[in-house]
Amino acid sequence: xxxxxxxxxxxxxxxxEVNITCSHNNIATNDYITWYQQFPSQGPxxxxxxxxxxxxxxxxxxxxxxxxxxxxxxxxxVSLSDTAVYYCLVGSMDSSxxxxxxxxxxxxxxP
Amino acid sequence: xxxxxxxxxxxxxxxxxxIMLECSQTKGHDRMYWYRQDPGLGLxxxxxxxxxxxxxxGEISDGYSVSRQAQAKFSxxxxxxxxxxxxxxxxxxxxDREQExxxxxxxxxxxxx
Numbered sequence: 001x002x003x004x005x006x007x008x009x010x011x012x013x014x015x016x017e018v019n020i021t022c023s024h025n026n027i028a029t030n031d032y033i034t035w036y037q038q039f040p041s042q043g044p045x046x047x048x049x050x051x052x053x054x055x056x057x058x059x060x061x062x063x064x065x066x067x068x069x070x071x072x073x074x075x076x077x078v079s080l081s082d083t084a085v086y087y088c089l090v091g092s093m094d095s096s097x098x099x100x101x102x103x104x105x106x107x108x109x110x111p
Numbered sequence: 112x113x114x115x116x117x118x119x120x121x122x123x124x125x126x127x128x129x130i131m132l133e134c135s136q137t138k139g140h141d142r143m144y145w146y147r148q149d150p151g152l153g154l155x156x157x158x159x160x161x162x163x164x165x166x167x168x169g170e171i172s173d174g175y176s177v178s179r180q181a182q183a184k185f186s187x188x189x190x191x192x193x194x195x196x197x198x199x200x201x202x203x204x205x206x207d208r209e210q211e212x213x214x215x216x217x218x219x220x221x222x223x224x
Contacts, residue, residue: 034211043201043215101153
């Protein structure tokens with residue numbers, strides 16, 4: 001399973017765009033990249049998933065370069081309620097698929 | 112009603128006791144998972160089940176056992192609880208067709224004295 005590396009923490013202000021980069025140098029051909037958000041004392045919540053290039057949904061965008069050794073979660077115009085821990089995960093869509101969570105990135109959004 | 116429920120939500124027990132944490136889901140998913148989370152850390156996979164007859168160990172299965180009683184129910188047992196099993200435990204489910212999207216329960220906070 002590919003290991004991921006993310007910054008431990010990030011600070012931002014309301015209304016700014018936040019980009020969180022995840023490194024996954026050993027990503028395998030079949031691996032997908034998935035991001036989750038977790039608030040204190042709650043279970044993680046799926047944000048976005050991609051395989052290559054760019055994916056956008058109503059919450060975030062995910063940018064994946066051609067070599068797929070990293071990915072960037074982009075949160076547009078963050079608000080105080082976006083303060084949470086964000087996890088980057090990689091996993092393959094095969095019969096043994098399972099998610100391995102790292103320590104995540106703690107995002108603090110200030111007023 | 113919540114799609115993934117866990118009982119109890121909080122539990123205090125003593126070292127050496129056997130306890131069971133239960134998880135139920137109404138999403139109709141075949142895949143279910145148990146994770147533990149220690150303060151300030153990420154989630155670690157304990158056990159996972161891809162269907163009723165398929166149960167697999169995760170990263171940290173020692174000291175734990177599971178039972179998949181039905182598609183909708185997946186229980187985690189601590190055979191003989193020890194203090195370093197004090198943690199927040201999450202159950203999750205996923206669909207075979209969307210494996211990367213897991214739906215988590217509210218968690219069970221366990222304290223082993």
